[in-house]
Amino acid sequence: MFYRFTRVFILFMLVANLSHFGCQADETFRGTELPELPFVDIKLTDQNGNGFTLSEHKDDVTLMFFGFTYCPDVCPLTLSTWKKVASSLGEKAENVNFLYITVDPERDTPEQLKSHLANFSDKIIGLSGTEENLRSVYSGFGVYRERVEIAESAAGYLMNHTASMFLLDKTGVWRLKHSNDALPEDIVHDIKLLLQSRLPDIP
Amino acid sequence: MNSLVRCWCGLFLSAICLLPACGNSSSGITVEDVWSLPVQIHKMDGEMARAMGAHEGHGGHHGSSNGVVYLTIRNKGSEADRLLSVLTDVCEVAEIHRTTMEDETMMMKKIESSLEIPAGGTVVLKPRDYHVMLIELTQSLVAGDEIALELYFERAGLIKVASEIRAL
The missing domain is CATH 1.20.5 (Single alpha-helices involved in coiled-coils or other helix-helix interfaces)
Known part of the structure; x- marks a missing residue:
């Protein structure tokens, strides 16, 4: 017994x-966790022509990507991943800023971003702005961007750029990086963890 | 009489075998798993953009949309072949491009002349790698539909395929 x-x-x-x-x-x-980083504000214009300031959305988790609408491959694949992320999050997606920031402001006007993003999800905020405002965001997040003229191509020029997906916590601090081919379920998992996390008072 | 019928049947069957099937050619090149991402174009695309003279000197109209085709090419022949060009009615120009990832940076370039398909080898045009870039779409690519493509090879000549539009 x-x-x-x-x-x-x-x-x-x-x-x-x-x-x-x-x-x-x-x-x-x-995703890959990052060392403690300072808050970097984002002040740009969304696809409806309205201003977007990250510090005004600080209770939300932010999923961020730098791309361009002229891109046929990596950028629409990333947005297809986001479409799955948004639908899998359900109501929780209301507490997530999906920020698609252009690396090609010359071609990506708010109107262009609006029509392109309509292919994927109405949750996605497409941001463009002046070269100066965009540059401060690129440098704040260590984003590499290079315009490449393609000889004898109807594409004219293409952009080489950082293709990782970034996750910012509810205080707007950049916490995680996901590779471009990350699975939607892994991104959803990390977003849920960031949404759950208790954070110190936002200054 | 019987032998004459058999002879004609034999000739007929041989002729059928020589006819290239869709996506195949007698040279040993086969094209499989052809697909594209959906793209909804808007009113500034294609003809309207041109009518408004919205062309940018750097290439690409303001408001134009691009698409992509992924596919698998197998060469069962004993000699290498080359994919020279791709033609389709759904866009202004189709070009063979390649995306490469170095660390976290995405880089894209056009394949300068042609894409080699080694003898006995397979070349896969797939996400984040080789792809056909459909530049300046003139029509929307709707999930579930198919678009017609003409692939021109150096040895195999013309191979016609259909690309299935797949929503991911």
Whole structure:
């Protein structure tokens, strides 16, 4: 009888431990965590011609990507991933800023961003702005951007650029990076963790 | 009489075997898994943009949209072949481009002359790699529809394929 009790007890402890570890593993971010960074504000214009200031949206988690609408491959693939992220988040998507910031302001007017983003999700905010305002955002987030003239191509020029997806926490601080081919479920997982997290008072 | 019928049947079957099937050619080149992302173009695209003279000197109209085609080319032949060009009615120009990722940076370039398909080899045009860039779409690419493409190879000649528009 005693042995039987011991065996049941050991089994119980084992299961309890396993589920504890399982829970812990699930609270680990799947993207690459970044060292503590200062808050960088974003002041640009959205696809409806309205101003967008990140510091006014500080209770939301932000998913951010730098791209251009003329791009046929990586940028629309990223937006297809975001479409899945937004639908998988359901109501929680209301607390997420999906920011698509152009690296090609010459071609990406608010009207162009509006028609392009309509292919994916109405949750996505397409941002453009003056070269000066955009430059301060690029440098704030270490974004590389280079215009490349393509000889004898109808495309004219294309943009080489940083293609990672960035996640900012509810205070607007950049916390995580996901590679461009990240799975939607991994991004959703990290967004949910950032939404849950208790943060110190926002200054 | 019987042998004459057999002879004609044999000739007929041989002729059928020589006819290129869709996406295949007698040279050993086959094209499979052809697909594109959906793109909804808006009123400033295509003809209207041209009518308004909205052309930018750097290439690309303001308000134009681009598309993409991904596909797999197999060369079962004993000699290398080259994909020279792609033609389609859904855009102004189709070009073969390649995306490369270095660390976290995406870089894109046009394949200068042609894309080699080695003997016995397979070249896959796929997301974040080789792709056909459909420049300045003249019509929307609607999920579930198909678009017609003509692929011109150095040895295999013309191979016609249909690209399925797939929403991811």
